[in-house]
Amino acid sequence: MAIKLFDSFSREIRELRNPDPNNPADVFSFYNCGLTVYASAHIGNFRTFVINDVLRRLLILEHGAGKVRYVRNLTDVDDKTIARAREEGRTLAEVTKEWTDKFHADCDKLNCLPMEAKFEPRATSYIKEQVDMIDVLMKKGNAYRAPDGSVYFKVSSFDHYGELSRVKERELKLGSALKTMAADADEKDDVSDFALWKAHKDEDGVNSWDSPWGRGRPGWHIECSAMSKALLGTTIDLHTGAVDLLFPHHENEIAQSECCNGQQFSRHWYHNEHLLVDGKKMSKSLGNYYTLDDLLAKGASPMAVRYALLSGHPRKQLNFTLDSLHAAESAIKTLREYRATLPAGTTGAHDTFGHVLAILQDDLNVPGALGAVFTLVNRKAGEADLASFDRVMFALGLDLKAAEPAKASAPANITALAEKRWAAKAAKDFASADALRKELTAAGWSMLDRKDGYSLEPLKK
RNA sequence: GGCGCGGUAGCCAAGUGGUAAGGCCGAGGUCUGCAAAACCUCUAUGCGCCGGUUCAAUUCCGGCCCGCGCCUCCA
Numbered sequence: 001m002a003i004k005l006f007d008s009f010s011r012e013i014r015e016l017r018n019p020d021p022n023n024p025a026d027v028f029s030f031y032n033c034g035l036t037v038y039a040s041a042h043i044g045n046f047r048t049f050v051i052n053d054v055l056r057r058l059l060i061l062e063h064g065a066g067k068v069r070y071v072r073n074l075t076d077v078d079d080k081t082i083a084r085a086r087e088e089g090r091t092l093a094e095v096t097k098e099w100t101d102k103f104h105a106d107c108d109k110l111n112c113l114p115m116e117a118k119f120e121p122r123a124t125s126y127i128k129e130q131v132d133m134i135d136v137l138m139k140k141g142n143a144y145r146a147p148d149g150s151v152y153f154k155v156s157s158f159d160h161y162g163e164l165s166r167v168k169e170r171e172l173k174l175g176s177a178l179k180t181m182a183a184d185a186d187e188k189d190d191v192s193d194f195a196l197w198k199a200h201k202d203e204d205g206v207n208s209w210d211s212p213w214g215r216g217r218p219g220w221h222i223e224c225s226a227m228s229k230a231l232l233g234t235t236i237d238l239h240t241g242a243v244d245l246l247f248p249h250h251e252n253e254i255a256q257s258e259c260c261n262g263q264q265f266s267r268h269w270y271h272n273e274h275l276l277v278d279g280k281k282m283s284k285s286l287g288n289y290y291t292l293d294d295l296l297a298k299g300a301s302p303m304a305v306r307y308a309l310l311s312g313h314p315r316k317q318l319n320f321t322l323d324s325l326h327a328a329e330s331a332i333k334t335l336r337e338y339r340a341t342l343p344a345g346t347t348g349a350h351d352t353f354g355h356v357l358a359i360l361q362d363d364l365n366v367p368g369a370l371g372a373v374f375t376l377v378n379r380k381a382g383e384a385d386l387a388s389f390d391r392v393m394f395a396l397g398l399d400l401k402a403a404e405p406a407k408a409s410a411p412a413n414i415t416a417l418a419e420k421r422w423a424a425k426a427a428k429d430f431a432s433a434d435a436l437r438k439e440l441t442a443a444g445w446s447m448l449d450r451k452d453g454y455s456l457e458p459l460k461k
Numbered sequence: 462g463g464c465g466c467g468g469u470a471g472c473c474a475a476g477u478g479g480u481a482a483g484g485c486c487g488a489g490g491u492c493u494g495c496a497a498a499a500c501c502u503c504u505a506u507g508c509g510c511c512g513g514u515u516c517a518a519u520u521c522c523g524g525c526c527c528g529c530g531c532c533u534c535c536a
Binding site: 033034035036041042044045046047048049051075078079080165166167191192193194195219220221241242243244245246247248249251252271272273274275276279280281308311312313315316317318319321323324326327328329330331334337359365367368369370371372373374375377378425428430433434437441446447448449450457 | 464465466473474482483493495497498529530531532533534536
């Protein structure tokens, strides 16, 4: 069956295109706007990437890995990356490499399928392609060079501008309009026009490239248009990102690409909603700004973070709280223990969990799918089979093995106490055993008795 | 002001024109010397408010209130 997904352009749930299984060249092309690599990604970023990862996994299950081409870019040149490099007295490449590596490590921990290097393009590796596109836009009359050497896209030259975000129905709030006008109003013919190429400024330092319009660097939007075209072709099947990219980023991409190529840019658009923390958008001033490391430092497991990020419908704002991590941790534990009860080696003939995938395929209803999983889990193994369960866990990207809590090794003094208690218990000296348990508790350790031995775990706060 | 998303139990969160999935927490119980785990049971006459349509609305329509996001380089 086809995967259905809300389309931001038509504002209805539509089926995604099925690639032709008999034509090796026909792949499902999928572009996901990636991260600007100047600092650690935060969990709001990861909500988007985890959601896209689930979508990617569903497509792979449906069509096979070879039929899905997923591109996610890295923005490695912009005001923020350049500013960071200047502040730290390092090269742009050094800064962006550091944060790219960090991003990859975090994605790994969250069990996102790895990117193929060539499908994770960096803006600075595609300068030529961007210049070429701008060149076409200049020649077609969709762009103009401003006195300072910057090149702007002429919004009035594209009749369909604003159809994605309904920008024509919007009224700019005075404050926003003033802010824009203050920035580069002198250079632009119209406040709506946006930069394709930014003339070199002193702050840019060595981070500029030659172009027919003088030295400078690409504007933000053009990189996605150019890299999408280079790797996926002029018309792609799906373009995704979080809601904040809907306008102006994606609107501008459509304008550039369609004016340049004369073809539809993307058949389908999908935008997930934001993650909120404590009911508000994350911000450092509110103190509700979390990176993955922040949560791991609080004792969360990466899988719990992933689960928590998936616990709301992707098209609804999700309010993330530390409590939701605890809930996720417990839920994953239940899934892990349930999995252990399933007989190994089953064939999947029953496909007990098949309808869960169907729920996921219906507009990526992750919470609905999780509910359906637990409904079955509560019925116990029964007819359930491991292959079917694992397929759903794969789709959700929940690696239950990775979710095993790390066994902290107890220090020698704790081990000694535990040994004494185990001996006391064996001797049926329960008074001593209880006293020793209290000592262990006071020292922050919990002793878990089994028939044949015991284990020690640090007490959770 | 415009555009968009939403308001469902203590918290989180699906869903449906026919009488409310699921997770967490909590309570009771079974079982273990204790503790933990596991297992069983229970937890919204109610789905922001007010009208309307209907045999029937949380679900459709209208109005209102409230929260959040975006409004030109934020995932």
